[in-house]
Amino acid sequence: xxxxxxxxxxxxxxxxxxxxxxxxxxxxxxxxxxxxxxxxxxxxxxxxxxxxxxxxxxxxxxxxxxxxxxxxxxxxxxxxxxxxxxxxxxxxxxxxxxxxxxxxxxxxxxxxxxxxxxxxxxxxxxxxxxxxxxxxxxxxxxxxxxxxxxxxxxxxxxxxxxxxxxxxxxxxxxxxxxxxxxxxxxxxxxxxxxxxxxxxxxxxxxxxxxxxxxxxxxxxxxxxxxxxxxxxxxxxxxxxxxxxxxxxxxxxxxxxxxxxxxxxxxxxxxxxxxxxxxxxxxxxxxxxxxxxxxxxxxxxxxxxxxxxxxxxxxxxxxxxxxxxxxxxxxxxxxxxxxxxxxxxxxxxxxxxxxxxxxxxxxxxxxxxxxxxxxxxxxxxxxxxxxxxxxxxxxxxxxxxxxxxxxxxxxxxxxxxxxxxxxxxxxxxxxxxxxxxxxxxxxxxxxxxx
Amino acid sequence: xxxxxxxxxxxxxxxxxxxxxxxxxxxxxxxxxxxxxxxxxxxxxxxxxxxxxxxxxxxxxxxxxxxxxxxxxxxxxxxxxxxxxxxxxxxxxxxxxxxxxxxxxxxxxxxxxxxxxxxxxxxxxxxxxxxxxxxxxxxxxxxxxxxxxxxxxxxxxxxxxxxxxxxxxxxxxxxxxxxxxxxxxxxxxxxxxxxxxxxxxxxxxxxxxxxxxxxxxxxxxxxxxxxxxxxxxxxxxxxxxxxxxxxxxxxxxxxxxxxxxxxxxxxxxxxxxxxxxxxxxxxxxxxxxxxxxxxxxxx
Numbered sequence: 001x002x003x004x005x006x007x008x009x010x011x012x013x014x015x016x017x018x019x020x021x022x023x024x025x026x027x028x029x030x031x032x033x034x035x036x037x038x039x040x041x042x043x044x045x046x047x048x049x050x051x052x053x054x055x056x057x058x059x060x061x062x063x064x065x066x067x068x069x070x071x072x073x074x075x076x077x078x079x080x081x082x083x084x085x086x087x088x089x090x091x092x093x094x095x096x097x098x099x100x101x102x103x104x105x106x107x108x109x110x111x112x113x114x115x116x117x118x119x120x121x122x123x124x125x126x127x128x129x130x131x132x133x134x135x136x137x138x139x140x141x142x143x144x145x146x147x148x149x150x151x152x153x154x155x156x157x158x159x160x161x162x163x164x165x166x167x168x169x170x171x172x173x174x175x176x177x178x179x180x181x182x183x184x185x186x187x188x189x190x191x192x193x194x195x196x197x198x199x200x201x202x203x204x205x206x207x208x209x210x211x212x213x214x215x216x217x218x219x220x221x222x223x224x225x226x227x228x229x230x231x232x233x234x235x236x237x238x239x240x241x242x243x244x245x246x247x248x249x250x251x252x253x254x255x256x257x258x259x260x261x262x263x264x265x266x267x268x269x270x271x272x273x274x275x276x277x278x279x280x281x282x283x284x285x286x287x288x289x290x291x292x293x294x295x296x297x298x299x300x301x302x303x304x305x306x307x308x309x310x311x312x313x314x315x316x317x318x319x320x321x322x323x324x325x326x327x328x329x330x331x332x333x334x335x336x337x338x339x340x341x342x343x344x345x346x347x348x349x350x351x352x353x354x355x356x357x358x359x360x361x362x363x364x365x366x367x368x369x370x371x372x373x374x375x376x377x378x379x380x381x382x383x384x385x386x387x388x389x390x391x392x393x394x395x396x397x398x399x400x401x402x403x404x405x406x407x408x409x410x411x412x413x414x415x416x417x418x419x420x421x422x423x424x425x426x427x428x429x430x431x432x433x434x435x436x437x438x439x440x441x442x443x444x445x446x447x448x449x
Numbered sequence: 450x451x452x453x454x455x456x457x458x459x460x461x462x463x464x465x466x467x468x469x470x471x472x473x474x475x476x477x478x479x480x481x482x483x484x485x486x487x488x489x490x491x492x493x494x495x496x497x498x499x500x501x502x503x504x505x506x507x508x509x510x511x512x513x514x515x516x517x518x519x520x521x522x523x524x525x526x527x528x529x530x531x532x533x534x535x536x537x538x539x540x541x542x543x544x545x546x547x548x549x550x551x552x553x554x555x556x557x558x559x560x561x562x563x564x565x566x567x568x569x570x571x572x573x574x575x576x577x578x579x580x581x582x583x584x585x586x587x588x589x590x591x592x593x594x595x596x597x598x599x600x601x602x603x604x605x606x607x608x609x610x611x612x613x614x615x616x617x618x619x620x621x622x623x624x625x626x627x628x629x630x631x632x633x634x635x636x637x638x639x640x641x642x643x644x645x646x647x648x649x650x651x652x653x654x655x656x657x658x659x660x661x662x663x664x665x666x667x668x669x670x671x672x673x674x675x676x677x678x679x680x681x682x683x684x685x686x687x688x689x690x691x692x693x694x695x696x697x698x699x700x701x702x703x704x705x706x707x708x709x710x711x712x713x714x715x716x717x718x719x720x721x722x723x724x725x726x727x728x729x730x731x732x733x734x735x736x737x738x739x740x741x742x743x744x745x746x747x748x
Contacts, residue, residue: 075493090493090714097494188607189692245577245584248604250692253578392713396512400696403608431489 024058025320027327029312030071032086033063035274036310040343041085041331048330057323075099080315082324085141087311091130092389094313095137096433101314102135106325111350112333121334121350123370125381126308129388132435139328140308142270142346143354145366145381146196147288147304149258149272150265160264162289164301166204166233169292173241176264182243185263187251191402192387192394194234197267198402199384200291200305201230207298207447211382212439217427222419226298231405231412233294238406247407251275259284267291269309273362274345286362290369300446302373303380308349351379375446382440389434390426397422479727485720492714503721513722516700519612523701524680527619532672534620535627540657542628543635553632557625564622568689571618575605606690608698615686623679627672634668635661674737681730702726 029045031038038061045059064070067086074080075094094100107119107127114121119136123143130138155161158179163169173183187193203211206226213221221227243263246254252275258266259280266272273286280286293301312331314324330336337353340346347363348354356364373380387394401418404410410418426432442448486503490496507513538556542549559567574582584602591601605614638661646656662669684703687695695704702722710719 072492090491093491093493093714097491099493188604190694191608191696192694244600245581245602245604247607248575248577248602248610253576257578392715395708395712396697399694400698403696403698407607407609409609 025056025323027057027059027083027320027324028081028318029059029061029083029324029327030067030081030085031061031063032067032088033065035271036344036346038063040340043343044331044336044339045327048327052323052326055323057327059323059327075315075317078317080318082318082320083312083314083328085310085312087309090391091138091311091313092433092435093391094315095130095132095435099316100137101316101318101321101325102137103139103314103325103328104135106329107136109329112330113335114333118329118333121353122308123306123349123351123379123381125306125383126349128438129308129383129385130311130313131438138311138313139332140349141310141312141332142308142340143306143349144269144271144309145304145306145347145369146200146267146269147290147366147369148265148267149286149288149362151259151261152285152287153283154261154264163292166292166294170241173237177241181261182246182257182263183241183265184237184243185249185254185258185266186238186242186246186406187249187254187266187268188242188247188406189250189253191399191406193251193267194238194402194406195387195398196269196305197291198230198234201233201294202227202384203299203303203305203382204291204294204297204301205230205233205299207300208303208382208440208442208445209298209447211384212437212442215385215437216439217386217423217434219424219427220420222416222423223413228412228416229294231415235405235408235412235415239408242406255279259286270347270363270366273360277345286360287365288362288369289365290372298447300375300380302375303382303445304369304373305383306370306379306381307383310346375444378444380445382445385437386423390423390432393422393426482720482723485716486724488717490716492710492716496717499717503717504725506718507721507725512697512700512705513702515697516702516705519699519701520681520683522612523615523619523683524677527616527623528673528676528680530616530620531623531627531676532669534624535631535672536662536669538624538628539631539635540661542632543661544653553629555625556628559622559624560626562622564685565689567618567622568686571614572606572690575614577602577604608691608696611687611691611699615690618686618690619680619683623676627676630668630672631665634665638664670737670740674734677733677737678730681726681733 029041031041041063042061045061049057049059067084068088071080071084071086071089091100108117110116111118111121119127122140126140126143127136129140130136150162158176160172160175163172176183199211199214202214206224210221210224210226213224214227222231243249243254243257246257246263249257254263255266255268255272255276256279257263259276261284273280290302290304293299312328314321314328318324332349334350334353337348337350338355338358340348341354341358341363345360345363347359347366354363354367356367359367370379387398397418401410401415404418405412405415427434485496487498487500488496489499489503538552542553546552562570573580575584576582577584579585581602583605587599587603588601591599604610642660642664643656646660651659682703683701684707687699687701687704688707691699691704695701695708700708703726706719706722706726709715709722
């Protein structure tokens with residue numbers, strides 16, 4: 001028994017230490033080391049430390065591909081890093097259990113490089129993803145958008161043009177198919193990818209009013225006739241135009257098919273260029289277009305599924321939260337936006353935070369999409385929050401149902417019934433805290449009711 | 450005979466390291482898993498005692514039944530194919546065919562490759578891209594001979610087919626090990642038994658059926674125990690081949706456990722799966738060993 005007690009005590013006592021002078025106001029920043037690397041973050045931390053040396057600030061960035069596994073035990077032990085940047089941690093769970101600090105105090109301060117409050121610079125909706133009780137618990141460091149990607153050179157060579165409507169899109173797929181090229185590459189091993197195309201079609205068919213019903217977890221929202229139409233369109237697209245064998249391809253395999261021109265288009269997020277940067281051949285002109293308009297649909301075809309991504313958050317028990325929050329304000333600023341765009345190929349979540357000249361032509365096409373979505377100066381961005389909010393629903397209902405729809409083993413009606421049933425179960429579960437939801441105003445987004 | 454003080458100390462010194470390692474890495478985590486299985490815990494907030502309700506939820510859960518069904522399917526299909534092939538190859542090599550030493554090494558080779566590497570290798574074999582050896586072969590067949598209408602490439606590792614596609618991989622990986630196990634047992638059978646059988650005109654199959662198999666029965670049963678344990682604990686093959694994202698169509702118990710704990714943060718439920726896996730493995734092992742004890746033959 002004493003041995004067991006010793007082990008239990010010892011088990012909680014191991015803690016990695018970041019070298020540094022303890023008298024300084026040290027901030028440890030743990031960054032998921034993925035496609036974007038951590039070099040830019042380290043450089044930014046060094047700049048911040050140099051600029052705030054008088055105040056004793058000392059920001060250290062370290063990275064790790066298995067970041068979530070590394071920091072989880074430290075959160076449990078009450079010794080987390082001051083800032084964490086890894087979306088694979090259960091942020092909603094951390095918010096509901098009081099493990100995260102809000103950023104509101106610093107959000108109301110002027111932004112670096114501007115007289116305006118930092119909060120006012122964020123693109124609409126990008127701060128909403130992890131907002132609860134009116135408080136913002138995570139700050140996006142980049143802006144993500146869902147789009148259809150293509151090689152402009154290949155399109156030119158085959159006399160193809162960017163479609164504006166779903167009818168044109170299907171005609172384009174047939175044209176590509178006739179040329180002996182697979183129309184659409186698909187990351188079949190990860191049905192999650194198709195979710196974003198599906199919710200884009202939901203908006204095209206049923207407008208933001210339908211997106212609001214889905215976000216509000218309204219009973220039967222997925223069985224709405226417009227939602228069934230969207231599911232049917234996605235299933236039809238998969239059956240007729242997805243690359244053969246793509247159901248067994250991982251994201252990198254299918255993206256490789258695309259950059260090797262074996263498939264002409266792929267639905268993906270803005271990270272595509274960065275993820276494939278070592279495989280994109282010279283001459284490949286990566287560009288994107290918005291999910292085409294659906295004939296007879298209720299949605300504004302210029303708005304798109306966009307959201308803040310690569311979130312940074314502040315554990316409650318982290319050291320020097322005031323410095324950590326201020327460093328976040330510096331990192332996500334108008335000053336650093338162009339540098340971030342040029343260095344790691346991401347779009348800043350701030351309005352005007354990323355001039356087109358700072359980013360690649362591929363990301364410029366995303367910025368064009370953003371410009372085209374503007375309604376009276378407001379970017380037309382929407383998102384569906386369910387996948388991040390309901391982890392069990394995502395894993396056990398959403399992903400398998402999407403896989404079933406795309407394999408053809410589920411009809412659109414069965415697919416919708418499963419999603420609705422799962423949502424009803426989640427609503428009935430007292431353990432799931434559903435935060436309030438700020439609905440989109442369809443009229444503001446150019447969708448008169 | 451009474452043990453002396455020195456003998457007791459000697460035993461204690463040698464047993465302590467193993468006891469310590471077992472306690473720290475098996476007994477304590479095992480006890481903690483059992484404790485978690487009786488609690489509702491998300492890994493962050495304060496655990497709440499819920500008694501057996503995680504187990505009750507487990508037995509009501511379709512997903513668990515499906516995952517258990519996949520384990521049983523893989524145990525039966527891959528397990529029987531492995532045992533039959535291993536017995537066949539061992540019997541053939543036991544007959545001293547030419548090049549048996551090379552075959553022995555070749556068959557055993559997959560067993561020394563890390564399971565993750567094996568899964569990646571088979572992913573390439575099954576790939577629907579240009580690297581896919583199997584689909585490439587099928588495409589070549591389709592072009593060269595009159596092949597019935599089949600849509601290529603076949604998504605062998607697509608979710609609806611993955612559980613079936615894993616079977617050949619498991620058989621390929623395990624056969625060599627069991628072949629060596631059975632061959633070693635066969636080498637211990639006195640040659641005179643076979644000489645008598647030869648004189649009596651017993652066919653090679655008859656010799657295998659009436660001499661070899663009964664005399665290595667105990668080893669075969671041990672092999673079956675290993676296979677049952679391995680199949681019930683199966684994780685890497687599905688996890689890697691389904692790109693770390695298994696779903697209802699592909700889950701086995703171990704992947705379900707991992708997903709519940711590390712993706713859904715339902716630590717109590719995941720621990721209940723772990724406890725049930727332990728019970729199943731324990732019961733299956735005990736049952737097989739009891740069967741083996743009754744049937745053992747001596748020579």
